[in-house]
Amino acid sequence: MGIMTSHPIRIGVQLQPQHADYSQIRDAVMRSEEKGVDVVFNWDHFYPLTGDPDGKHFECWTMLAAWAEQTERVELGALVTCGGYRNPDLLADMARTVDHIAGGRLILGIGSGWFEKDYDNYGYDFTTAGERLNLLGEYLPRIKSRFGKLNPPPTRDIPILIGGGGEKKTLRYVAEYADVWHVFGDHETLVRKARILDEHCAVVGRDPDQIQRSTAVSGGPEKGGAADAMVDLGFSLFTVGISGPDYDLSQLDAWLAWRDQHND
Structure with missing residues (x-):
């Protein structure tokens, strides 16, 4: 028996x-907001x-700053930022800046990274999956700390989205930071x-809800x-991936109607 999400x-x-x-x-972003999606x-x-x-x-964070100016209602973010591509204090400052441009609509999505071609061609050390996860674990508290030092501070507690399902490390990070x-x-x-996430939450004293x-x-x-x-398991954010060049958004219609029926 599952639990309905709150x-x-x-x-x-x-x-x-x-x-x-x-x-x-840019056109796809505008059409997405007009359709009524919640997050781009x-x-x-x-x-x-x-x-x-x-x-x-095109590069992720330069684009997010443009989206922040272009849109008015939707939340926005990366699904997900690679933790190892940018100094974490710099990333926190970038996120704070986009948060202000957007008027408090940024989600900071982050993960440990996995696409070896990115690493090799841009000069990052790919290391191992475990070492990349350890680096993410070092960076998350630095990001949180930098948020507290910036002037002006973020407009809100910027939501942190952590991507991944690793049971020992990733889900512990989720329990602590996400x-x-x-x-x-x-x-x-x-x-x-x-x-397992519920168990990690119990250890760190966090309500999983x-x-x-x-x-x-x-x-x-x-x-x-x-x-x-998935709703019965407590899931509440559902994201459809759409590629260029055409960005056919037609499949969003059924998902938006389903959302509205659930939320009535």
Whole structure:
């Protein structure tokens, strides 16, 4: 028997900044906000993840600053920033700046990183998955600390979204630092990981319901299907990934209608 989430259902779109001119990305952001999505994400890579591996691509955080000026209502952020690509104090300052440009609508999504081509071509040390996770664990408290030192400070406690499902390290970081947890997996996997997150929360003295649960979706939310089952597990943020160059947003319609039915 699952638990219904206490968070309202929200729909995000990840506009993957690949294979498109920037004018097409800017147009997709505007169309997403007009449709009524709650969050517009990009991702933090330097090369496309699908299609032509050397196709058109744009940088994450420069783009988020532009989106912050361009939009009025949606929250925005990276799904997710690679923790190892930027000094954490600098990243906190970047996030604070975008937060102010947006009037308090930034979500700081962060993870440990995984795309080796990014590391190799931009001169970062790829190391191992464990070492990248350790680095993320070192950076998260530095980000929090820098938020407290900046003048002016952020407009609000910037929500931190941590992506990943690693049971020993990542979920512990989620329990300690995250306002949103983004994870992939089938129903059985997510039941297990949600239980382990609850255990980490108990250790650090955190109410797990303070952490919004987020996942990626595709297709449509068939009645009584996987999306409803995810809500029963406490998930409330559902994000559809859409690539350039055309950014066909039509599949968002069914998800937005499903959101509105749940939230009535």
